[in-house]
Amino acid sequence: MAARAVRRLLLLLYRLRGWKAVGEVPEPRRFVLIAAPHTSNWDFVNFLGLTADKGIRPHFMAKLSLFRWPLGGFIRQMGGVAVDRRNSGQVVQQMVDEFARRAEFMLTVAPEGTRGKAAKWRTGFYQIALAAKVPMVVGMMDYRTRTGGLGPLIWPTGDFRADMLKVLEVYRSCVPKFPDRAVCSIDDIVGSEVEAGERG
Template sequence: MRFCAWLLKTAGWRIDITVPDFNKVIICVAPHTSNWDFIFGKLAYCAIGRKAGFMMKSSWFFFPLGLIFKAIGGVPVHRSGKGPSLVEQMVKRFKSSANLALAITPEGTRSRTNNWHTGFLRIAYEAKVPIVLGAIDYRIKLVSINTIFEPTGNIETDMAAVKTFYKGFTGRHPEQFDASISN
């Protein structure tokens, strides 16, 4: 924990994580414009003594990489199109786990997109787990998670509220971040 905090401080980053340490939670993270987002997010969460997982294609979980990915929080998911959907897999995982914190980037890519994925909203609503809104702001070098978002089940309204929250944050590559609301 101390090492992670020291690394962030040495790099000039601050941490502002004030949400409770929920047993089960989805951590929505944006802007997602760089691979560095993963590193800064993991370091910040580790610095305060918490662990969070992330979804990854199950095909990456082969020996020896699978051991490494699981050790750092990787959660294998099957995206073949056969069997349960990604949302169904994660709802089942939340319902069968006593503790699960899962970081999800709704943009689903580091490239510019306005088409954010809604799966995190559906997972949280169906599994009855809270969402916390986490941001990695490169302009002010801040990793923050200080807002709890309770999904209503209305995907369009919920997504508009989430995107509005993120409008004030700056990704590593600002030109690749789009939190505009469009229909």
């Protein structure tokens, strides 16, 4: 009940601010959804509104301790999937296992990991897509036009830099809430020669 009430409130805020969802949801609905640029708390409100308008309920990773009473039920209803971070090297495999168990699974990951200025993107989202053999989808949010949606399927090839160039091309038309906080160049995304094996 609490999750429904929170969602209704956030959806109301989203609609009152004049946002609109555009485009189609890629099929099949099994992909890693890249949530970037992440520069404001409003991103979460607008993201929930946009996905609700498109009729989808993406999931997100949350640490295992959040799934205990009294928050556990709320986190699950909001789309949370528990991950055991005591062994950080197993987080990717845990999400690969989730993809294997579900016919429909849209996993949302914010690669910047912060609303502030990030030095580079973390690569966990990429490693999950690569290992689970599922595509990535760019979550687009344009504050200039107050529109958003989902981009095309981008399949990971193992060449992180080349694949991120494709992702960046989709993002070029989107203006974030605070552009100065966004990681927006290929060198910023990749950092100093990030290896595909790095965990995010």
